[in-house]
Amino acid sequence: MTESDRSADSQPLQLKKASLDKDLTKIVHVEEATRFVSQRLFAPGLALLFLAIAGAFASIYIGAQPNAIFIIVAAMLGGYMALNIGANDVANNVGPAVGSRALSLVGALVIAAVFESAGALIAGGEVVNTISKGIIDPSLVPDTQTFVWAMMAALLSSALWVNLATYIGAPVSTTHSVVGGVMGAGIAAVGFAAVNWFTMSKIAASWVISPVLGGIIAALFLAFIKINVIYQDDKIAAARRWVPVLLATMAAVFSCYLVMKGLKRVWKPDFLTIVAIGIGIFILALALLRPWVRAKSEGLENRNESLRVLFHVPLICSAALLSFAHGANDVANAVGPLAAILHSAQSGDIATKVGIPIWVMLIGAVGISLGLFLYGPKLIRMVGEQITRMNPMRAFCVALSAAITVILASALGLPVSSTHIAVGAVFGVGFFREYYTSQSKRRQAYVKKHVRYPSPFPDEKPTQEEVTRRKLVRRSHFAVIIAAWLITVPAAALLAAAIYAGLTLFR
Numbered sequence: 001m002t003e004s005d006r007s008a009d010s011q012p013l014q015l016k017k018a019s020l021d022k023d024l025t026k027i028v029h030v031e032e033a034t035r036f037v038s039q040r041l042f043a044p045g046l047a048l049l050f051l052a053i054a055g056a057f058a059s060i061y062i063g064a065q066p067n068a069i070f071i072i073v074a075a076m077l078g079g080y081m082a083l084n085i086g087a088n089d090v091a092n093n094v095g096p097a098v099g100s101r102a103l104s105l106v107g108a109l110v111i112a113a114v115f116e117s118a119g120a121l122i123a124g125g126e127v128v129n130t131i132s133k134g135i136i137d138p139s140l141v142p143d144t145q146t147f148v149w150a151m152m153a154a155l156l157s158s159a160l161w162v163n164l165a166t167y168i169g170a171p172v173s174t175t176h177s178v179v180g181g182v183m184g185a186g187i188a189a190v191g192f193a194a195v196n197w198f199t200m201s202k203i204a205a206s207w208v209i210s211p212v213l214g215g216i217i218a219a220l221f222l223a224f225i226k227i228n229v230i231y232q233d234d235k236i237a238a239a240r241r242w243v244p245v246l247l248a249t250m251a252a253v254f255s256c257y258l259v260m261k262g263l264k265r266v267w268k269p270d271f272l273t274i275v276a277i278g279i280g281i282f283i284l285a286l287a288l289l290r291p292w293v294r295a296k297s298e299g300l301e302n303r304n305e306s307l308r309v310l311f312h313v314p315l316i317c318s319a320a321l322l323s324f325a326h327g328a329n330d331v332a333n334a335v336g337p338l339a340a341i342l343h344s345a346q347s348g349d350i351a352t353k354v355g356i357p358i359w360v361m362l363i364g365a366v367g368i369s370l371g372l373f374l375y376g377p378k379l380i381r382m383v384g385e386q387i388t389r390m391n392p393m394r395a396f397c398v399a400l401s402a403a404i405t406v407i408l409a410s411a412l413g414l415p416v417s418s419t420h421i422a423v424g425a426v427f428g429v430g431f432f433r434e435y436y437t438s439q440s441k442r443r444q445a446y447v448k449k450h451v452r453y454p455s456p457f458p459d460e461k462p463t464q465e466e467v468t469r470r471k472l473v474r475r476s477h478f479a480v481i482i483a484a485w486l487i488t489v490p491a492a493a494l495l496a497a498a499i500y501a502g503l504t505l506f507r
Contacts, residue, residue, distance in 0.1 A: 043374040043375065046370070046374060047083055047370070047371075047374060050079060050083070050366070050367065050370055051076045051079050051080060051083075052076075054075045054076050054078070054079035054363045054367070055072045055073075055075055055076045055079075057075065057359050057362075057363065058071050058072045058074075058075035058076075058359070059072050061357065061359050062342075062346075065345070065346065067148075067345035067346070070148055070152070070341060070345050071341065071342055071345050071346075073152065074148075074151075074152055074155070074337070074338050074341040074342070075338060075360075075363060077152060077155045077156050077159065077337075077338070078155065078334050078335055078337065078338035078360070078363055078364065078367075079334075079363050079367045080156075080159045080367075081155055081158060081159040081162070081174075081333065081334040081337075081367075082331070082334035082335075082363060082364045082365075082366070082367025082368050082370075082371060083159075083367050083368075083370060083371035083374070083375075084159050084162035084163050084166060084174070084371060085162070085174050085330055085331075085333060085334055085367070085368050085371065086116070086367065086368035086369060086370060086371025086372035086373075086375070086376060087162075087163075087166045087371040087372065087374070087375035087376050087378075087379065088162050088165060088166045088171060088172060088174065088379055088419075089162075089171075089173075089174045089326065089330060089418075089419060090112050090116060090323065090326065090368065090371075090372045090376055091171055091376060091379035091380045091382065091383045091384075092171060092322075092326075092383060092402075092418060092419050092422035092423060093112060093319055093322035093323045093326055093422070094108040094109075094111065094112050094319045094322075094323065094380060094384075095379070095380045095381075095382070095383030095384035095385075095422075095426075096315070096383065096384050096390055096394070096395035096398040096399060096422075096426065097315040097316065097318070097319045097384070097395055097399075098380050098381070098384040098385070099381075099383070099384025099385040099389075099390030099395065100308075100311075100315065100384070100390040100391050100392045100394065100395035101391075101392075102311065102312045102315040102316060102392050102395060103315065103316055103319060105377055105380065105381075108319060108380065109372060109373055109376065109377070111316070111319055111320050111323065112319065112323045112369075112372055112376075113369035113372055113373060114323075115320045115321075115323035115324040115327065116323045116324070116326060116327035116365070116368050116369055116372065117327060117365040117366070117368070117369050118324055118327065119323065119324035119325060119326065119327025119328035119329075119331075120327040120328060120331035120361060120364055120365035120368065121361060121362075121365050122266075122328075123263050123264075123266050123324070123327075123328035124327070124328050124331045124332070124335075124356070124361055124364070124365075134196060134199055134352075135179055135182055135183055135186070135195060135196050135199050135200060135203075136182060136183065136186035136190070136194045136195055136196065137194055137196065138350045138351075138352060140190050140193065140194045141186075141189065141190055141194070141350055142190075144344040144345070144348055144349065144350060146189050146190075147189075147340070147344050147350050148341050148344050148345060149185075149189070149500060149503050149504060150182075150185040150186060150188070150189040150500055151182075151185070151337040151340050151341050151344075152337075152341065152503065153181070153184075153185040153188070153496045153497075153499040153500035153503055154178065154181035154182040154184070154185040154186075154337055154496050155178075155181065155337040155338070156181075156496075156499055157180075157181040157184065157185070157492050157493075157495035157496035157498075157499050158174070158177035158178045158180065158181035158333075158492050158496070159177075160495060161177050161180070161181075161488065161491055161492045161495060162174055162177050165484050165488075166375060166378065166379060168480065168484070169378060169379065169382050169477075169480070170480055170481050170483075170484035171379055171382065171383055171419055171423050171481065172419060172484050172485060172488050173417035173418075173419040173420055173485070173488060174330060174333050174419070175330065175333055175417055175419075176203065176207075176417060176485075176488045176489050176492075177333075177488055177489075177492045178333045178336070178337070178492075179200075179203055179489060179492075180488060180489035180490065180491065180492030180493040180496070181492045181493065181495070181496040182337075182496070183195055183200065183489070183493045183496075184492065184493030184494060184495065184496030184497040184500075185496040185497065185499075185500045187493070187497060188496070188497040188500040188501055189500060203489070204489070206409075206416045206417060206420070207417075207420065207485055207486065209409070209416060210405070210409070210416040210417050210420035210421045210424060211420045211421065211423065211424025211425075211427065211485075212424060213405050213408070213409070213416075213421070213424070214401050214402060214405045214420070214421035214422065214423075214424035214425040214428065215401075215424040215425055215427050215428025215429075215431070216428060217400075217401040217404055217405055217425070217428075218397045218398050218400075218401035218424075218425035218426075218428040218429050218432075219397075219428040219429065219431070219432035221246075221396075221397040221400055221401060222393070222394060222397045222429055222432055222433075223432065223436070224242075225242075225246070225393050225396075225397070226436065228242050229242055229243070229307065230304055230307070230393070234302065235302050235303070235304070235306070235307060236297050236300055236302055236306075239293065239297055239307050239310060240290075240293055240294055240297055243289075243293050243307075243310050243311075244286055244289040244290045244292075244293050245286065246396070246400075247285065247289050247293075247310075247314050248281075248282050248283075248285035248286040248289055249282065249400070250314055250318065250396070250399070250400050250403075251281050251282065251285035251289075252278040252279070252281045252282035252285065253278070253400060253403045253404055253407065254317075254318060254321050254403050255277055255278060255281040256274050256275075256277060256278045256403075256407055257321070257325060257403040257406060257407055258321055258324070258325060259274055259277060260274060260406075260407060260410055261325045261328070261329055261406060261410070263328070264328075264329075271411075293310060296309065296310055297310065307393070308391055308392040308393065309392075310392075311392035311393060311395070311396045312392060314396060315392060315395055315396060315399065318396075318399035318400075318403075319399070322399065322402065322403070326418065327365065327368065329418075330368075330418075331361065331364040331365060331368065334363075334364040334367060334368070335356055335360050335361060335363065335364040338360055338363070338364075339354050339355070339356050339357075339360055340354060342354075342357070342360065343355075382477070383422070383423060383426060386474060386477055387423070387426050387427065387430060387473065387474060387477050387478070387481075388426060388427070388429060388430030388433070388472055388473045388474070389430075389472065390426075390429075394429045394433075397425070397429055398422065398425040398426055398429060401421070401425040401428070402418065402421050402422045402425055405421045405425075406418060406421060420485060423481060427473060427478065430472050430473035431472075431473055433472045434472045434473060437472070
């Protein structure tokens with residue numbers, strides 16, 4: 001056989017190989033596309049499976065009852081709300097710790113899930129208010145069927161609003177979402193006379209009080225740390241003097257916070273008892289932390305970065321305690337309307353407080369944890385990394401401010417939002433850094449003495465665009481979050497009214 005004949009015979013073989021390679025490449029692309037789509041569908045698929053299981057749980061526990069379908073649907077709506085609480089609200093507790101690198105994202109998810117569930121199941125309480133914050137008068141509701149429809153509309157509307165807020169990356173108050181939903185459904189069902197407008201005015205005032213107070217307290221603590229530790233010549237000596245005091249303050253505050261908020265459904269001590277607990281914990285913590293800080297600071301360089309290690313463990317503890325208290329309190333946002341629907345459907349009356357069966361609490365606890373794992377990372381990164389840059393000292397100020405603000409507000413009887421407080425504290429830290437950087441002569445002298453790089457603008461003034469770019473708080477996130485806060489109650493109310501009007505068509 002000649003060389004030309006062999007070449008002619010090999011050409012079909014080469015064509016076949018080329019065709020096979022193309023087919024295999026197409027298959028690989030199809031597999032990659034399928035894998036990508038399946039990953040995107042994994043979270044909603046698992047969420048839908050959870051809702052189906054919640055409905056099945058409800059059907060098993062209630063059995064064959066006349067209003068069983070209402071309870072099953074309500075259980076699925078309660079599970080949907082719990083998923084959204086986990087996706088949106090929990091980020092405030094662990095976001096700063098993640099942003100400061102004190103916790104990894106996976107570690108934060110595990111800690112938050114465990115302590116959220118523990119708070120809900122251990123300290124969530126056996127009784128819950130059926131109507132959030134007492135904003136409508138149940139005596140004006142004409143019958144139980146109207147009440148059940150209204151609660152279902154409130155639950156669905158608040159869950160949908162929180163879902164939308166999570167999608168656009170805005171941390172909102174789930175409590176305010178439920179308040180708006182209950183108000184809108186109450187107005188649609190009974191009229192404006194059913195709403196307690198004085199309570200609503202207090203809630204509206206909390207929109208301003210919560211973030212401003214949280215921001216001010218966080219900024220004050222950051223100013224204290226900067227002046228007394230960061231900008232001292234001997235940082236290690238300053239840290240040994242003040243860090244134990246700061247950490248003992250945190251231990252005392254969080255002990256009081258845990259008693260007042262995390263355990264309030266199972267134990268209600270008086271004010272003097274809470275104060276005594278705080279003082280006792282402060283003294284004990286100070287005695288234990290002084291040698292701990294001294295040992296931890298041995299061999300550290302005299303640099304700001306060296307000090308951050310002293311705040312890692314306290315931040316992990318604060319994330320756990322905030323998550324526990326949040327689970328104990330905010331699980332009621334998911335199971336409160338569900339428990340109200342269950343009671344009304346079974347007993348035929350409307351009660352202001354009802355007991356919570358364990359299966360109802362399980363739906364809330366598992367739903368919050370699952371929502372956190374499936375959709376929580378987006379908001380955790382938003383709160384911890386994208387609003388302003390975090391380090392352990394700033395995250396410490398945010399966590400401590402959140403606990404102190406909630407305690408002060410509870411003592412004054414103000415209905416504040418933990419979401420608004422925590423995010424307001426993040427904004428407060430960022431805006432204080434902007435102000436301190438531009439105004440502090442001490443800081444400028446420190447930079448001139450210690451920083452070894454030339455100014456980026458030695459001969460000319462920076463442009464306005466450059467000034468805006470170098471801001472320490474991202475203005476776009478600030479605008480979106482504030483707008484979401486302002487419209488949460490009215491948006492949830494309008495949505496609830498529309499849903500109630502739609503549901504009544506099937507009565």
